[in-house]
Amino acid sequence: MMQSFRDITPIRRPNRRECKHYYSYLSTLREDFNYRCGYCNDHDGLRIRSFTIDHFVPQNPEGFAHNIKPNYYYNLVYACRYCNAEKRNKWPTKDVNVSHDGTIGFIDPTEEDYTKLFRRSKSGKIIPSEDSNLAKYIRKELKLWLPIHALMWKLERMNNLIDQIENELRTTNDQVLKAQLEQLYFLYLKKYRNIQKSVFIENE
Numbered sequence: 001m002m003q004s005f006r007d008i009t010p011i012r013r014p015n016r017r018e019c020k021h022y023y024s025y026l027s028t029l030r031e032d033f034n035y036r037c038g039y040c041n042d043h044d045g046l047r048i049r050s051f052t053i054d055h056f057v058p059q060n061p062e063g064f065a066h067n068i069k070p071n072y073y074y075n076l077v078y079a080c081r082y083c084n085a086e087k088r089n090k091w092p093t094k095d096v097n098v099s100h101d102g103t104i105g106f107i108d109p110t111e112e113d114y115t116k117l118f119r120r121s122k123s124g125k126i127i128p129s130e131d132s133n134l135a136k137y138i139r140k141e142l143k144l145w146l147p148i149h150a151l152m153w154k155l156e157r158m159n160n161l162i163d164q165i166e167n168e169l170r171t172t173n174d175q176v177l178k179a180q181l182e183q184l185y186f187l188y189l190k191k192y193r194n195i196q197k198s199v200f201i202e203n204e
Contacts, residue, residue, distance in 0.1 A: 010036070026078075029078045039083035057075055123154070151198055
């Protein structure tokens with residue numbers, strides 16, 4: 001059964017004061033994107049590689065020029081190194097006012113339409129909507145099929161389960177339930193560490 005790609009669509013805050021250098025926006029952008037990569041939705045709290053800032057319309061796109069300032073906040077995306085490295089200077093429409101033609105191009109990840117492009121498989125893989133050639137294009141160009149994204153999804157879910165069990169253990173006085181929770185806790189902790197190992201192997 002397919003699951004939603006992400007629960008929250010990020011929103012850039014309005015009227016952000018202009019900074020001289022775009023990297024000064026990093027902490028604000030991180031908050032606006034809910035501590036997640038705008039493109040793959042990986043959480044930066046579980047990051048293996050650092051996160052950075054992507055220019056949605058690239059600074060130096062292939063085949064044309066534009067006048068968008070590098071420090072224009074509403075063109076910036078909080079992104080993991082994987083997605084940022086793959087997107088680079090790609091802007092296939094070669095028109096600053098047209099991000100895609102329905103088949104090729106990109107959608108700003110702060111738009112709800114971006115959320116609708118993908119689903120998650122049971123194992124956490126990012127799957128494009130079957131009726132969307134654009135979703136297939138973006139998945140291919142950003143390499144959203146890379147195993148690291150499914151692994152990070154699993155790691156986050158397992159981490160959340162462990163947190164829930166820890167909370168239950170702190171509050172319950174039922175000794176039978178406590179024993180059952182402790183068994184689950186160590187089982188999930190083992191699974192969590194195995195996923196962690198897979199993540200590090202993927203990054204070697």
